[in-house]
Amino acid sequence: MRKVWLFMVIFLLAAAFAAGSMLSVGEDTSEMVRVYRNLIRVEVNGDPVTMDNFLYNNRTYVPMREVAELLGKDVRWNAYTSTAGINDLIYERDALAALLPSEIGHTWIYNGFAEYGHTVTLDRIEDASNRRTYVISGEVSDSSDGEGNLGRGVSLNYILQGNALIQEKTAPMMLDSKFDRLTLIETPLVAGTTWTETLMDQSGLTAKIDAIIQKVEIVDGKKQFTVRHQEVGSPYYEVRVIREGAGLLSFEKLLQLSDSSFTVSYSLYMGGKLTQVPVTLYFATPQADGVLPEIRTMLVSDGAVARAAVIGLIWGPQSENLRATIPEGTRLLAISIANGICTVDFSKEFVDNHSGGSAGEIMTLTSILKTLQEFPSIEKVQILVEGQKGATLGNILLDKPLE
Numbered sequence: 196m197r198k199v200w201l202f203m204v205i206f207l208l209a210a211a212f213a214a215g216s217m218l219s220v221g222e223d224t225s226e227m228v229r230v231y232r233n234l235i236r237v238e239v240n241g242d243p244v245t246m247d248n249f250l251y252n253n254r255t256y257v258p259m260r261e262v263a264e265l266l267g268k269d270v271r272w273n274a275y276t277s278t279a280g281i282n283d284l285i286y287e288r289d290a291l292a293a294l295l296p297s298e299i300g301h302t303w304i305y306n307g308f309a310e311y312g313h314t315v316t317l318d319r320i321e322d323a324s325n326r327r328t329y330v331i332s333g334e335v336s337d338s339s340d341g342e343g344n345l346g347r348g349v350s351l352n353y354i355l356q357g358n359a360l361i362q363e364k365t366a367p368m369m370l371d372s373k374f375d376r377l378t379l380i381e382t383p384l385v386a387g388t389t390w391t392e393t394l395m396d397q398s399g400l401t402a403k404i405d406a407i408i409q410k411v412e413i414v415d416g417k418k419q420f421t422v423r424h425q426e427v428g429s430p431y432y433e434v435r436v437i438r439e440g441a442g443l444l445s446f447e448k449l450l451q452l453s454d455s456s457f458t459v460s461y462s463l464y465m466g467g468k469l470t471q472v473p474v475t476l477y478f479a480t481p482q483a484d485g486v487l488p489e490i491r492t493m494l495v496s497d498g499a500v501a502r503a504a505v506i507g508l509i510w511g512p513q514s515e516n517l518r519a520t521i522p523e524g525t526r527l528l529a530i531s532i533a534n535g536i537c538t539v540d541f542s543k544e545f546v547d548n549h550s551g552g553s554a555g556e557i558m559t560l561t562s563i564l565k566t567l568q569e570f571p572s573i574e575k576v577q578i579l580v581e582g583q584k585g586a587t588l589g590n591i592l593l594d595k596p597l598e
Contacts (some may be wrong), residue, residue, distance in 0.1 A: 230256075239265040269358060274407060275387030284357060286325050287382045291355040294380070294420075295329055295442045302469045303333075303442065304494075307461025311370050312336035315349050329353040335368040353442070358382040359390075370461055371446060372424075372433055373397055378406065380422050380437060386411045403427040414438065415529070430456065441466055467496035474504045477565040478517035479558040486562050489514055501573065502530050504566050505539060520555075520562040522548035528582070535574035536596050537567050543581050546588055556589040564597045574598065 231250040236243055237257060244265060248257045260270045263281045271280045301317040315333030331351040349366040360379045364371065374394045381390045388408045395401050403426070410421040417439040424433040431451060436444040447460035472495045477486040489512050493503040505527050511519035524544035531538050549556065560578075567573045575596035580586035585594040 271381075271383065272389050273383075273385065273387040274389050286356070287358045288327060288355055290382055290384060291358075291360045291380075292327065293439050294360060294437055295353060296440060296466075298468060300468055302466065303463060304465045304469075305446075305461045306464045307370060307446075308459040310336075311459075311461055312464075313349055313366075313369055313461075315351060325356065327355040335366070335370075353379075370459060372448065373431070374402075374404075377404075377424070379435065379443075380408065380420060381406075384408070384411070384418070384420065402429070402431075409434075417441070419444070465494065465496050467499075470495050470498075472500055472503065474500060474507060475566070475569045476504060476507045476512070477520075477562045478508075478512040478514075479520050479555075479562060481516065481518055483518070483552075483554040483558050486520070486558060486565060487517060489517060499530075501532060501537060501567060501570055502527070504569070505530060505563070508562060508566060518558075520559045521545070522550070522559075524548050529579075532572055535572065536577055537570075537573045537575070538577045538579060539563065539567075540579040540582055545578075545580055546586055549588060551589055553590065556591050559588065560591065560597055 228251060233248045233250050233255055235248065235255065237246055237248055238244065239262065244261075246258055246261050248255050250256075259279065259281070263270045267284060269282045269284045271282060272278070273280075296317065297320070299317055299319060302314065303316075304312070304314045306312045313333060313335040315331045318330045318332055321328040321330065329352065331349075331353065333349045333351075335347040335349060337347060347368050349369050350364065351366070352361075352363040354361040354363060359381045361376065362372070362379050363376050365375070373396045375397065377394060378390060378392055381388060386408055390406050391403065392406075393401060393403050404424050405427055406422065406424045408420055409423050412419050419436060419438045422435045422437065426432065431449050433446070433448045435446050438444050441463070443463070445460065445462035447458060449456055450459045471492050473490055474493050475488050475490050477488055479486055491507050491513065493500075493507055495503045509521045509525055509527060511521070522544055524542075525548065526542040526544065527539070528542055529538075529540040549559065563578070564576050567576050575598040577584070577596040578586075578593045580593070585592065587593065
């Protein structure tokens with residue numbers, strides 16, 4: 196035996212399986228110990244294997260991940276809790292399937308960097324004994340006015356296999372990962388879960404990727420996961436936000452060009468079963484002495500016509516003879532209907548960016564009320580700002596429903 200000194204952490208050599216960039220920061224409980232490099236032969240199920248092993252206090256220590264995987268087990272590491280786990284290899288279909296929509300025809304519309312956009316639709320779901328594949332197709336929006344040479348088609352597979360949701364893509368114009376096959380997320384679906392994989396990028400170069408679930412939060416009653424992929428030895432990264440039942444909400448990456456690097460991204464504009472529905476929207480007259488209707492055909496997700504109508508108000512009128520009533524920069528945060536009252540939650544720009552004046556304030560509220568009262572289920576409208584009742588629009592207190 197040959198004597199060596201090693202600095203060993205937690206599970207001695209077991210911790211070597213954790214990605215270095217993913218280690219959690221906390222109290223340092225490591226210590227310096229004397230170990231011996233063993234010369235014994237290691238066998239797994241009678242088959243000899245080659246691996247480092249060490250003797251400490253008359254016990255032999257072997258790499259945790261290597262032995263566990265040779266025994267057909269799954270090794271997992273949580274970087275936030277510094278917890279290693281050995282589990283049976285199982286197909287966690289239900290947990291992973293909850294991340295994606297299940298209705299055939301579900302459509303995602305994404306918009307992003309430099310007028311980028313793409314639209315894809317769930318065509319079918321294929322089930323096998325140990326995997327499920329969501330077959331998705333669509334195309335990238337043509338921002339080049341027909342001058343682009345590459346195909347705009349998008350072919351995506353979301354694959355549930357083992358404890359992983361995997362993305363496979365064929366999409367030369369899609370603003371997405373530089374890897375055509377990538378594990379998007381792994382179970383357990385908790386913050387700190389990490390995994391590592393070696394991939395080949397579109398130029399044929401091999402890269403090692405460390406991934407981690409950075410954050411888990413509840414948004415609109417659904418779990419939402421922020422996942423980061425970091426290329427080892429490179430500044431290249433990818434960050435995705437995935438929500439239960441909706442799939443991918445947003446994507447960001449470092450775009451690396453020959454002479455510069457910068458961040459690009461896209462996010463979900465609309466998702467669901469989309470239909471085109473005519474709606475009547477009310478906008479102000481040029482003299483701000485009333486509101487007039489404008490009929491618009493809107494793209495509606497999952498039958499949410501009232502939501503589409505408010506979004507139409509935010510966009511403003513198409514007619515040159517009408518004026519917008521919603522302040523610039525306003526975002527619709529939420530909308531719900533119950534007992535004849537439609538509750539509309541706007542971002543703070545609704546009050547902060549309003550031009551003011553009693554006539555303008557009345558036009559804004561009148562246009563919202565009359566637009567939503569076009570729907571038989573809505574009698575009154577309660578306006579919230581950043582989730583709170585009682586904001587003031589100029590001199591008007593928004594503490595009670597409009598009617």
